[in-house]
Amino acid sequence: MTVTQLESGEREATSSKRTPPAPRRRRSFAVHFAHYKWLYLLLLPGLAYFIVFRYGPMYGVTIAFKDFVPFLGINDSQWVGFRHFQDFFANPDFPRLLGNTLILAFLNLGVGFPLTIVLALLLNEVRLTILKRTVQTLVYLPHFLSWTIVASLSFLLFALDVGPLFTFLNGVFGTHVDFLSNPNWFRPLIVLQDVWKNTGWGTIIFLAALATVDQEQYEAAVIDGAGRFRRIWHITLPSIRSTIIVMLILAVGQVLNTGFEQIYLMTNALNRSVADVFDTYVYFVGITQGAYSYSTAVGLFKSVVGIVLIFGTNWVAKRFNQSGLF
């Protein structure tokens, strides 16, 4: 008894990958189980959760290849192969959804990503700790607010007749813009929300990377007469290059995830042409129209492409990271 414990303690101290000592393995599972019965009992609820709520839906994904009839259930519904996928790709909705999703994703990335880096660089230059802390506290805050609150704030600020922007534009220029239902304003509004909610928070990773930059390089650069911008350009940015590349590539891996809640909350009858993305389409077609199999196929298509992108970009990120380290 005590011997095994010592051994397991030693193993922890040295390496987690070393194979356990032989005597332990030779004991039958019944003995092992009896010994660890309380642990298995503790494990049970969590395991049940994963099997039911995580793996149950994975089995449910099979309805993408079936003609799901709720009355028959998942098992007894007829297989139809790739019909729903063919229907989806042939549907005029498909190019529109793909376009909307990609445009929104790359707008968010193209605007949000550089802004995050710039904000991190500026924060990094601050030597007045209290100012730095205060600004960080203020810009991190929106990250914790729900999309419902973000959308509600947008409704108030951009509302017709009573919103501050309406009153301002009307008072100064005698004109107004219907930000909330004009399809042309949908994308800028989404990007603006995203910038407000996530830019501050996104700086955390870059600030952590910036904190590791070797200070002696700066001192050497000062002696060589380099000003602030040159130090940022020639020392700071190259030092966090690998972080930037990895974050960028990981963000590209997420392009199809437009965020259901945000888009759904900002969608209305007038802006559907530009607002519909894969995530909300699955909801509208699946939940409100009841086309379960078809919408599951759409969702599956999205997550398969997503997984390919994540693994693909992870692979690229690793290669970049290695070559960046030399």
Next chain:
Amino acid sequence: MKVYNTTGGRIFDAANYVFLAAIGILAMLPLVYVFAGSFATDAEITRRPFFVWPEQFTTAAYDYIFATPTFLRALITTVLVTVVGTLIQLTLTVTMAYPLAKRGLTGRRLILNMVVFAMVFSGGMIPTFLLVKDLGLLNSYWALILPAAINPFSLIIIKNFFQDLPTELEESAKVDGATEIGILWRILLPLSKPVLATFALFYAVGIWNDFMSPLLYLSDNSMWTLQMYLRQVTASADLLGTGNVDPTYVPPEQGIKFAVIVVATLPILLFYPFLQKHFAKGMLIGSVKG
């Protein structure tokens, strides 16, 4: 970071400080406006484009919403679901993390792989909806708690935390005849209080802010949570997807919208100092892992 104070450097610093201060203030303006507006009269909200302090202070909007049964029900429901849900989710996560921290446990690898796979791939919205429906959880508050009960990232971080605790305490307790559950309850949990508090907040914010689950699973609007209520109150008369607009429903006045947003924001603000500190750490751990 010592003595390179040139004139150019000082100008840069000054400009940078002013700019960052402006960014910080700008980020807060929408919230400040909503707070101010919630204490202002409707006339003032309509008349003044933007203000951070009401001319005429009134609590009329709060008086109104706190006398509205649908709002009160949504608020109380959300608080209860958040508290109970957080307890359940944290308990499930901790009880699963503890056995998984034991290296000798048979099946541990398999289960950990199961957890990691669930991080990468999920069944998606519709199969999860059908599962919840088949389990009879539609229009039940369990549907807001159970489908996301264990966050795989949290589980793995708590597991690693348990794994890294010194084993001596546990061993001496075992010599004294404590069971595994006794060790978890009396020794490990007291040691892990800060970690548990962090993840409790993590779960609580998740439930409080959740809009998708009530949208999917609660069609009965008497069961709505605060986020759903907020959506109904502030959406510009467009109730997409809900399909049950009461014909007698009168759009609420301006101040009420402001006040409901404030109430929905307040708990987040109260816990924000803890959130900021611990979540930043969590984000860095997560990024190192991923």
